[in-house]
Amino acid sequence: MSTTAFPPITEHLDDPDAARAEGRRKMDWAMQHMPILTALREQFRESKPFDGYTIGMAMHVEAKTANLVETLADGGAEVAITGCNPLSTHDDVSAALDAHENITSYALRGVDDEAYYEAIEAVIEHEPTITVDDGMDMVAAIHENHPDLIDTIVGGCEETTTGVHRLRAMDADGELDYPVFAVNDTPMKTLFDNVHGTGESALASIAMTTNLSWAGKTVVVAGYGYCGKGVAKKAAGQNANVVVTEVEPRRALEAHMEGYDVQPMAEAAEDADVIITTTGNRDVVTREHFEVLPDGVLLANAGHFDVEVDLDALGEMAVEQYEARDGVDAYEMADGRRLNVLAEGRLVNLAAPIALGHPVEVMDQSFGVQAVCVRELVENGDAYDAGVHEVPDELDREVAEIKLESEGIEIDSLTDTQREYMDSWDHGT
The missing domain is CATH 3.40.50.720 (NAD(P)-binding Rossmann-like Domain)
Structure with missing residues (x-):
């Protein structure tokens, strides 16, 4: 448990057990419609790629996000998470996450600015080796308040347009000291999450x-x-x-x-x-x-x-x-x-009081990209210098292929002749 003044979610609730049950019900419903995370979770449970890693997250803590968090935790990670917006947390979902043996959740709806940043500090006290951010507040807090942790951070992922803008500005100023994937800018995010x-x-x-x-x-x-x-x-x-x-x-x-x-x-x-x-x-x-x-x-x-x-x-x-x-x-x-x-x-x-966020199927795609990017940092983190990085195209395609397969959709493949033609410069008129 963190030593900050901001405790995990269950210490804020009058009836944590009831909250956990309701949060779990929401998460289970969402997971029925998240075939990408379902497939990745099965892979991660078998291979445990995140054993030994601590993932610090600042996200919109609701049912769909929670399924990403549990997917990473089931892959062996220790996860600490808080909200990235004072009004987007679902307290019952936060409580359900906190019940997982590998997850500590500090996300609480309706906190003021001071408590919001105290919760981020509580996550950082877990000394994350990977960050997953939505708006870049956690990356900023680490650089401003905990530069001693940077040498042990493998890298991070950023989900939002605003967060990527901030990261690119930070990178341009030479102030971003570890690699971060611009998940927002990859096709599986922009074409579906942002538009639909x-x-x-x-x-x-x-x-x-x-x-x-x-x-x-x-x-x-x-x-x-x-x-x-x-x-x-x-x-x-x-x-x-x-x-x-x-x-x-x-x-x-x-x-x-x-x-x-x-x-x-x-x-x-x-x-x-x-x-x-x-x-x-x-x-x-x-x-x-x-x-x-x-x-x-x-x-x-x-x-x-x-x-x-x-x-x-x-x-x-x-x-x-x-x-x-x-x-x-x-x-x-x-x-x-x-x-x-x-x-x-x-x-x-x-x-908004009755807001539910993006549709489940859409977020399954975006969170699938987040999950494979975390896996990429674990497997190949040394290949990325400090700064903002595009998501490798093969990872984005992997997520699209999982989605198509889950929908029973088949597509054509290039023949060897077609591939050679597209890769060559000497085929004229």
């Missing part, structure tokens, strides 16, 4: 939180990266009128040629029924936009951190703030307009 996962889960969480329809609404999507593309596509599929805002000219042009209106946020805000931010950057919706937003607008964030909507400015402008319904904070302006912020501006698909 974020698109479906963000819209579902907003709809369930508000009990409102998408049909006929003007939905402004801030950012047209993979997550923004998914949100825009799914909203249009539910008969919303979609407007995209962008700062990158090629993405803006792509959105335009895919049929969406493209406008500056200052213009789009005037007619918005819903604004969903997906940029990973701060101050996307600010004071100038609050001044023109219509009464009743919904403001939701599908980026990692709660900085995309300027809540400080909104709070200063509001004459009254109250909870309109669970997960919806209404900010009333002096002119009577009500601007509604979902999930405190945090990641709406995980932080």
Whole structure:
């Protein structure tokens, strides 16, 4: 057990046994729909590739994540885990994880900033040799507060767009002192998790939180990266009128040629029924936009951190703030307009009170990539220098092949002649 002031999850609960049982029920349901992790877990149980390794994790601790954690623990690892967002932890799932003999969970829903970072410190006190992060807070804490551990860390994995952005900036400054796989950037993550996962889960969480329809609404999507593309596509599929805002000219042009209106946020805000931010950057919706937003607008964030909507400015402008319904904070302006912020501006698909995160099948793919990347660090960690690394393509393909096999889908293979043709430069017209 950690010696920090922050104890494991079960010491925070009134009825740990009941919580464990409910958490286990959620995990078992999810695992029925996770064929990739099921296959990898069977392999890891036999080969125990992680014997002798300690894995420190900062993740969204809910049922799907928990199955990744148990897959690594069943492969022999000692795992310590905490949350990567104060509102995305499911306490019952955290308790179920903590019951595993190889897992200590510090994840607790609703902690304040101080306790959030205390829990990260508690994980680090286990002296991890591998890190698995969602947002890069653990990597940052190790470098800032525990540089003595870096020589014993084999490497890490980072799941999110925001986390990879932070890591690349850290790497560019020469400050990243161990290798980290950019799991977010691999095709099995971007093409499915970011597009389908974020698109479906963000819209579902907003709809369930508000009990409102998408049909006929003007939905402004801030950012047209993979997550923004998914949100825009799914909203249009539910008969919303979609407007995209962008700062990158090629993405803006792509959105335009895919049929969406493209406008500056200052213009789009005037007619918005819903604004969903997906940029990973701060101050996307600010004071100038609050001044023109219509009464009743919904403001939701599908980026990692709660900085995309300027809540400080909104709070200063509001004459009254109250909870309109669970997960919806209404900010009333002096002119009577009500601007509604979902999930405190945090990641709406995980932080809203009834949010469940990405669909199970989607996360099975992403967590499969995480699992094989951890295996790669154990088997070939010496081959990677400090810095950000792309996931080896053969690992990404391995996960895709497991998924296809589980679905009973067969595909063609290149013949020797075709392979030679593709690999050659001397076949002209």
